[in-house]
Amino acid sequence: MLTRTPRGSSDKNHLLARGVMLWRCIADDYEQTILVGKYDNGAKLPPESEIAARYGVNRHTVRRAMAELGARGLVRTERGSGTFVRTDKLDYPIGQRTRFSEIVAAAGHEAEGRLQGHRHELASEEVAAHLGLTVGADVVRLEILRAADRVPISVATTWLPAARYPDAAKIFRRLRSVTRTLDHYGITGYARKWTRISAGFTDAVDAGRLRLSVHRPILVVESLDVTGDGEPIMTTRGRFAADRVALIVES
Amino acid sequence: MLTRTPRGSSDKNHLLARGVMLWRCIADDYEQTILVGKYDNGAKLPPESEIAARYGVNRHTVRRAMAELGARGLVRTERGSGTFVRTDKLDYPIGQRTRFSEIVAAAGHEAEGRLQGHRHELASEEVAAHLGLTVGADVVRLEILRAADRVPISVATTWLPAARYPDAAKIFRRLRSVTRTLDHYGITGYARKWTRISAGFTDAVDAGRLRLSVHRPILVVESLDVTGDGEPIMTTRGRFAADRVALIVES
């Protein structure tokens, strides 16, 4: 059947966007049906061969689509058994001791932090106020992507006073953890002073980094961390994939 | 330079969506800058070679992107001269004699109508009311894509009483014009009885047919046409690409 339909005449036309690969169209299509709630958490998807037949497509193409959904954290495949929907969210407690690696490890997942970019810049009014600096003071800005079990959870922009932590980027890149980076600077214990939570939607950049579509909901978490003496260390603006995380605030 | 960067490490990373071809990303990127109003109507884009250099991409890839923008009606290229932005809209008068082919021809463009699909169905409450039939009566439903100079302008769903126009689809497919199709049935003059205009956004299907992105604005034009004697002929629900058409209502 279908001896090489050159992308245009078959009945899979309804998905085919010009310039978008077939596997991506299938992945997006399935993401929709999952996000719309057609499958419960843990539900089993049809076998790859059946999906392939339904779309009129090779099984390998479906496998690529499923790999994409896996990377987005929407699905988990088990060899010999099947592919299962995964819409449960990581519980992320917000408290005095809010450390990504610890939280994720405690939940039984593999934590990962990657530096996506960094630069020195002049403190904005907001950053200066948070860190107790004068506007225009030299600050280090880090863009960090965090993942649990290789699934992106958040992107965060962190500012630190450059005077105190001049090589924060270089050190983070080596140690791959904010806690360990601060430890390198002799900060053994630090605490969350305040956290401000709002919400929004992904822009194109965050969507790419988080492996989300554009216009998916995100939790915006602004925060300030201080030393035991109350001296400001860093202020952060994190964007959490709301499809994958729930913030827990104990009272 | 750039001895084949295998899609991932160069500075064009910020556009690269997984599973989306480079030319499509560039086309979408330029569409944004045009729609956001960065270029006036008729403004000249940079030469292809310059755009290619800016994106770090081969000129052929830029040409493909520009071809796409041309197909979307956003841009017009002139050999030896350049590529020019085209954000003016087709003036589409709504009146008693509202005929796509005539209006487009009068504006100096080449009109085209293609039947995208058709079927017999049972008249809904709304369609029955418009056509003066009983609910559930047999009606012919046509899906027609209309274009001016090969640029898609509208998709329209038209319903006709099947009792009177049983083979409307077959005849339209041959004659490629509603006017000529009705002429075949002996309807020489027909008139627009009423027109109802609202607005909305493209869904995935209409976006594909109109070569628009999803969530672009559309004008929704519902209408009823009647014979000289006032007998209902057809009711239509057209979706016009608001980026390319302006409806003109004389009073």
Next chain:
DNA sequence: CCGAGTTGTCTAGTTCAATAGACAAGTCAT
């Protein structure tokens, strides 16, 4: 008219998406 600048077209080569088929490795119910 000339020449610089711009789009159109052609050839060629490399990488990757998608197809096709086969088989290994794992799960699960009977």
Next chain:
DNA sequence: ATGACTTGTCTATTGAACTAGACAACTCGG
């Protein structure tokens, strides 16, 4: 344990996307 079913991996092939370079055709200002 057996066997049906499902995912993982391998090889091979075809066509499209992208790159590279060259040249033709065309426009426009000096």
